[in-house]
Amino acid sequence: MRILVFITGVVFQMAAFAQSFDHSHENFTQVLDRHVVVYDNNLKSAVNYNQLAQNSEPLKTYLDALSAVEKPMYQSWASQQQLAFLINAYNGFTLKLIVDNIEEFRSGEAESIRDLGGLFSTPWEKSFFTLLGERRTLDWVEHEKIRVDFDEPRIHAALVCAAISCPKLRAEAFSAENLNTQLDDQMLTFLNDRDKNGIDDKGIYLSKIFDWYRDDFNGLEDYLLEYISALSDDPAQKEKMKQQSLDIRFVDYNWTLNSIDNR
Numbered sequence: 087m088r089i090l091v092f093i094t095g096v097v098f099q100m101a102a103f104a105q106s107f108d109h110s111h112e113n114f115t116q117v118l119d120r121h122v123v124v125y126d127n128n129l130k131s132a133v134n135y136n137q138l139a140q141n142s143e144p145l146k147t148y149l150d151a152l153s154a155v156e157k158p159m160y161q162s163w164a165s166q167q168q169l170a171f172l173i174n175a176y177n178g179f180t181l182k183l184i185v186d187n188i189e190e191f192r193s194g195e196a197e198s199i200r201d202l203g204g205l206f207s208t209p210w211e212k213s214f215f216t217l218l219g220e221r222r223t224l225d226w227v228e229h230e231k232i233r234v235d236f237d238e239p240r241i242h243a244a245l246v247c248a249a250i251s252c253p254k255l256r257a258e259a260f261s262a263e264n265l266n267t268q269l270d271d272q273m274l275t276f277l278n279d280r281d282k283n284g285i286d287d288k289g290i291y292l293s294k295i296f297d298w299y300r301d302d303f304n305g306l307e308d309y310l311l312e313y314i315s316a317l318s319d320d321p322a323q324k325e326k327m328k329q330q331s332l333d334i335r336f337v338d339y340n341w342t343l344n345s346i347d348n349r
Contacts, residue, residue, distance in 0.1 A: 106159075107151075107155060107159065107163075108151075109163075109167050109170070109171075109261060109262050109263075110259075110261050110263070111148075111170065111171075111174050111259035111260065111261055112259070113144065113147065113148040113151070114145075114148045114174055114178060114259035115258045115259040116144060117138075117144050117145050117148060117181075118255070118256065118257050118258055118259060119257050119258065120137075120141075120144075121133055121134045121135075121137055121138040122134075122255055122256070122257040123346055123349075124254065124257055125349060126279075128254075128275065129254065129275055129278055129279040130254050130279065130281075130349075131254040131255045131256070131257065131344070132344050132345055132346045132348065132349050133181070133184075133248075133255065133344055133345055133346065134345070134346045135184055135185060135188060135191065135343070135345050135346075136188065136192075136345075138181065138185055139185045139188040142185050145178065145181060145182065145185070146182075148178060149175075149178050149179060149182060149215070152171070152174070152175050152178065152217065153215065153216040153217060155171070155217075155218065156218065156219050157218050157219055160218055164262060165236070166262035166263075166265045166266075167262040168235070169232070169236050169238065169241075169260075169262075169265060170259075170260040170261050170262045170265050172227055172231055172232050173232070173241060173244050173245060173260045174259050174260055175217055175227055176224060176227045176228060176232070176245050176246075177244075177245065177246050177255060179214075179215045179217075179224060179227075180199075180224060180246065180247060180248050181248075182214075182215065183199065183202060183209060183212070183214065183224075183248075184199065184248050184343070186214075187202050190202070191343060191345070196343075197342060197343060198249065198341040198342055198343055199247060199248045199249060199341070199343065200341050208225075209224070210223060210224040210225040210228075210247075211223050211225055212224075228245060232245075233302065238269070239299070239302045239303045239304070239309065240269035240270065240272060240273045241269070242295050242296075242299050242302065243269070243272040243273040243275070243276040243295075244256075244260065244268070244269055244272045246344075248343060248344055249339070249340065249341045249342065249343070249344055250340040250341075250342045250343075250344050250348060251282060251293060251294070251339045251340040251341070252344060253272055253275070253276040253295075254272075254275060254276070254279075255344070256268070256272070273313060273316075274313060274316050276293070277310075277313050277316035277317055278316045282337070283316075283317060284317055284318065285317055285318045285320070285323045285327070285332065288333065288335065289332040289333035289334060289335065290310070290317065290327065290332050290333070290334045290335070291334075291335050291336070291337050292334060292335070292336050292337070293336070293337065293339070294336045294337065294338070294339045296336065297336040306334070307330050307334070310327070311327070311328065314327055314328070
């Protein structure tokens with residue numbers, strides 16, 4: 087009987103944990119909606135980092151709420167809730183990293199997120215925030231959690247590293263309820279951006295992201311066929327792509343900060 091009562095108590099406690107977190111991530115949506123500018127027919131976005139730095143408290147409040155989530159709460163969530171949480175955490179703490187170092191960008195000491203690394207480490211290896219009860223790095227979120235726990239290649243069109251060549255940062259947070267639609271929209275938008283992906287007389291050209299994470303796509307050529315219309319409207323090009331007779335090359339990556347001044 088005592089065991090039954092204990093188990094029942096644990097179940098109710100986990101249910102309470104799951105309900106106490108706002109899985110709509112509405113507070114993050116408000117931050118993004120205010121500071122992210124979407125342009126080029128909704129294919130790109132830029133961030134008003136100076137404005138965000140001047141009004142950083144809402145972002146801090148949201149990130150504090152993420153940091154307050156402990157492992158038992160996280161583990162009680164559905165898979166889609168976990169993934170939305172981690173994507174938003176990666177993007178949100180990336181914004182924090184830029185804002186925390188805004189003076190370096192203002193002075194010209196930094197032009198890219200890569201300039202924020204240490205002598206022997208990259209900015210993605212910095213332990214500058216807390217998540218799931220421990221100090222974490224952006225690399226941990228992406229490579230040790232998201233890519234390990236989820237077989238979802240579309241995350242590479244959703245994680246934004248504050249560079250011009252990154253996929254666009256959405257002006258809304260990811261949420262479990264809308265996650266599948268949002269991820270598909272991100273990949274379609276990314277592949278429709280002709281500055282990053284497309285087909286020309288030399289073949290298929292793709293963002294370096296598809297080169298860096300090629301193994302995540304479980305056969306890149308076949309994966310691209312799912313988004314063939316995003317890469318080209320030309321029937322002849324589509325047919326060549328279906329026959330996999332087009333060469334693939336990867337374009338240079340522009341690491342310049344994705345600020346509104348660099349649009």
